[in-house]
Amino acid sequence: MNQAVRVASRTKPxxxxxxxxxxxxxxxxxxxFLASELQQEKCFDSxxxxFPNAPHIPITANSGMHMPGWFDIKEWDPHMKQFDTEGYLKSLQCVEDYVTEEIKNGIPAKNIIIGGFSQGAAxxxxxxxxxxxxxxxxxxLSGxxxxxxxxxxxxxxxxxxxKKCNLDTPIFHGHGNWDPVVDIEKGKDAQKYLTTECHFKDYDFHEYAHLEHSVAPQELKDLTDFIKKCWNM
Structure with missing residues (x-):
């Protein structure tokens, strides 16, 4: 697994x-900052x-410049027909390893939530x-x-x-309608694909007006409410 930044719970265990x-x-x-935001509420004390760190890899579309990335971007093509399959699968395994580690630590799988922004959301x-x-x-978020x-x-x-394991697991998708990096239509395409073709049953899509490739206070509030609902807090 890659190294990760960790913010410990306020209470133990x-x-x-x-x-x-x-x-x-x-x-x-x-x-x-998301940990700081959520820890303002007592229900997140435990x-x-x-926050895993992606490996430093050469990004082909950025003239081979090395930077943290979960997978290579071969070209600035919205369809990514030349896709870094190996890098993507390796990163999927990395996330799986974090989940496995926490389950071995005694955390029920239902008490684990995974999320991300942009490439991390993908x-x-x-x-x-x-x-x-x-x-x-x-x-x-902007996935x-x-x-x-x-x-x-x-x-x-x-x-x-x-493919069938999490079909009824809740999914929150927040996206700004002014996003110049990941157009909101790409987010809507993801929702359509996962609900129509893959049959996910609980996909909650939120569109945020005038938001670019970032997160907004209302989005963080909605996300907080989503997490609390998932965990019955």
Whole structure:
């Protein structure tokens, strides 16, 4: 597993875990504000927060520049026809390893939520069809599923059982309608794909007016409410 930034629960022992995957070029540290935000509420006192760091890899579309990334971007093509299948599968396994570790630590799978932003959200959406354990929820902030990701997560016969494991697990998807990096239509395409073709039953899509490739206070509030609902807090 990659190294992760961890924010410990305020009380011991912890009994819930939130795993958050950052976007391209960012680090786990960049998302620790979410732990600070949630820990303002007492119901999150027994929650551990894990912010994995993606490996530094050359990003082909950025002239081979090395930066933190969950998978390579071969070209700035919204469909990503040239997709980094190997990198994506490796990162999916990395997330699975974090989940397995927490279950071995005695945390019920239903008390684990996975989420991410942008590229981390694209990885999270792949986890919905790849994870072998039924967890408490998933959240995607400015996420997408393109044709390359579909090929990886749907045509992977090894994970045939995993494709059905989380079909009724709640999914939260927040997206700004002014996003210049991941157009909101790509987010809507992900929702349509997962609900229509993959038959997910609980996909909650939120559109945020005038929001670019970022998160908004209302989105964080909605996300907080979603997490609390998943965990019956």
């Amino acid at each position: 912890y009994d819930h875990v939130l795993i958050v995957l950052h976007g391209l070029g960012d680090t786990g540290q960049g998302w620790t 929650t551990n927060f894990i 990885l999270t959406l792949g986890c919905t069809l790849n994870l072998k354990e039924k967890i408490g929820g998933f959240f995607s 997408f599923i393109n044709s390359g990701i579909k090929d990886v997560i749907w045509n992977n016969e090894v994970n045939e059982n995993a």
